[in-house]
Amino acid sequence: MSAFENFGVKQDVTAETKMECGICWHVYDPAEGDDAWQVPPGTSFADLPEEWTCPNCSAPRSKFMILGSGG
Numbered sequence: 001m002s003a004f005e006n007f008g009v010k011q012d013v014t015a016e017t018k019m020e021c022g023i024c025w026h027v028y029d030p031a032e033g034d035d036a037w038q039v040p041p042g043t044s045f046a047d048l049p050e051e052w053t054c055p056n057c058s059a060p061r062s063k064f065m066i067l068g069s070g071g
Contacts, residue, residue, distance in 0.1 A: 015044040018067040026056040027067055 012022035013019070019028045028034065028048075033041040039048060045064070053060055 003014065013045055013066065015046075017045060019045045019064040020067040021059050022056045022063045022065055024054065024057040026054050028054075028064065030058040 016030055018030070020026070021028075028045055031041060032045045033039040034048075034055055035045050036054075037049070037052055039052070045061075048061065054063070
């Protein structure tokens with residue numbers, strides 16, 4: 001599944017897409033993985049375990065949005 005809800009807007013998420021928590025602004029970077037959840041580097045947001053939550057504030061995956069590339 002490559003589409004995630006971006007606060008009501010469906011967006012395509014690629015394997016390299018960085019995602020940002022809409023609650024605490026923590027950034028999930030697939031290149032780094034997630035040490036707190038023992039997710040290895042190279043794991044896309046789409047491939048995170050279903051039960052994965054923000055390692056900073058425990059927000060669910062649905063609260064994450066695509067990190068903009070800047071203007």
